[in-house]
Amino acid sequence: MSKITLFTNDYPPHVGGVACYLGSLKSVMSDKMDVIFYEEETPGRLQIIKAMRRVAKKGGEVLVSHIYPFGTLAFFAHVPYSLIFHGMDFDLARRNWWRGLLSRFIIRGAKNVVANSLALAREIADFASIPLPIVASPCVSDEMIRACASFHRVKKTSGPIILLTVGRLVERKGHARVLAAMRNIPSLEYHIVGDGPFRESLEAMVEDSGLKSRVQFFSSISHEELPRYYQNADIFVMPTISSPVDREGFGIVYLEAGLFELPVIASDLPGVDEAVLDQVTGCLVKSDDELSRVLSELAGDSSLREKLGQAGKERARCEFSKEKTFAPLINLWFTD
Numbered sequence: 001m002s003k004i005t006l007f008t009n010d011y012p013p014h015v016g017g018v019a020c021y022l023g024s025l026k027s028v029m030s031d032k033m034d035v036i037f038y039e040e041e042t043p044g045r046l047q048i049i050k051a052m053r054r055v056a057k058k059g060g061e062v063l064v065s066h067i068y069p070f071g072t073l074a075f076f077a078h079v080p081y082s083l084i085f086h087g088m089d090f091d092l093a094r095r096n097w098w099r100g101l102l103s104r105f106i107i108r109g110a111k112n113v114v115a116n117s118l119a120l121a122r123e124i125a126d127f128a129s130i131p132l133p134i135v136a137s138p139c140v141s142d143e144m145i146r147a148c149a150s151f152h153r154v155k156k157t158s159g160p161i162i163l164l165t166v167g168r169l170v171e172r173k174g175h176a177r178v179l180a181a182m183r184n185i186p187s188l189e190y191h192i193v194g195d196g197p198f199r200e201s202l203e204a205m206v207e208d209s210g211l212k213s214r215v216q217f218f219s220s221i222s223h224e225e226l227p228r229y230y231q232n233a234d235i236f237v238m239p240t241i242s243s244p245v246d247r248e249g250f251g252i253v254y255l256e257a258g259l260f261e262l263p264v265i266a267s268d269l270p271g272v273d274e275a276v277l278d279q280v281t282g283c284l285v286k287s288d289d290e291l292s293r294v295l296s297e298l299a300g301d302s303s304l305r306e307k308l309g310q311a312g313k314e315r316a317r318c319e320f321s322k323e324k325t326f327a328p329l330i331n332l333w334f335t336d
Contacts, residue, residue: 004033004082004333005055007048007074008065011037015223016168017252018086021116021138022065025329028322032334033063045069049077056080061333067093067106075106082112085133087120087249087271094127104128112332117250119270134332137274138252139325140316144259147227153261153309156234160189160214161299164233164262166226166253169196173248174239174267179205179215181292187299188214193229195219230260234305235298236282237265239291240272251275254282255320258312263305265294281312 010016012023026035036051048070052062056079064070065084074081083106093103107113107124113133115121121133163182167173175192179202182188192202192215199217206215218229230236236257240248247269254264254275264282266272278284283294298305318324 003031003060004029004063005060006033006035006063006065007038007052007070008035009038009070010065011035011039014039017138017250018065020141020252021086024139024141024322025136025326027142028326028330034060045073048073052077052079052081061111067103068099071106071110072102075109080111081109082114083107083110084114084116084136085120085124086116087247090120090124090127091247100127114329117271117274119274120249123270134328136328137320137325138250138255139320139322140252140255140259141223142322143223144227144256145317145321148230148259148313151227151231151260153231153306155302155306161187161234162232163188163190163235163237163295164193164229164257165190165236165238166193166229166256167238169194169198169202171198171201172241172243173198174237174241175202176205177239177241177288177291178237178295179209179211180288181295182214183209183211184292185296185299188295190215191218191229191233192216193218193221193226226256227260230257230262233257233260233262235265235295236262237295239265239267239285240269241267242269248272255312255316258282258309258316261306261309261313263298263308264312265291265298277311277315280308281315282308 010018012019026033052074055062062074062079062081064074066089071083094100107128114136115133116138118135121135125132206212250271257264258281264276266276266284268284268286276282285291285294
């Protein structure tokens, strides 16, 4: 097949799960894929449609990340296209009846549909009445794999147990749930890495709860600095909350934490349960009471933390390299 051309407005140097996913895909595809990245302002629709048609005219295939706007434009450009879904974009594609109707046509018109989790693939198949989409999970980055290569966690015998959350500071990430749970567990400290619109609210919660001496915020942390925060932590926790228009589609940070031998606490949600294996690499919780119980249990049991962390490291390294997770796409496009 001729070259694949990806159309996207979310790509490195942007940060976040989608940008990392697409950057890793480009890395593994190398010169087999071009990227048209609309970093600042998306140009007029006609300009993008013309660009897609130029790709098709040369015998290439259009690949779009996000059904809106790029999937819509590929559909109306009448070119062969493949479509990648990440989670929240699928929810937004169904937010009203007319968008849901158009989304069905766009999905059914795609040559290939790709989802970042099996749970999402099943949702898409049911929604659009199509065969199960191709599943290509997120991967851990080469940089993270190199950073953890010589790392070995030393069993803690004293001092506070450090909780860590890495992610954008938005309500659905579950930081507030962690703050509420740790109030009754004095051995815990909490490191929050990231920034976002929910920071001011979180800082107010910390102040009101009397937790100021036990909670630290770290914003503007580069990807190169991030391994240090994983290395200094004892438990990774991100009990996300789903809403009708937003969700954690998978959660690559759970796997990054595993690379550094951290046991993980996450919400028992579709997609997340593919990144975290309950009682194997971490613990999936269904309620605030369960979150408090699991935090207390892990804080008091270093052997259990070690067991879950070791399993998480092995799974992340063996099953979530870019070559492994994107193999279905390589086989689809470039295997005779």
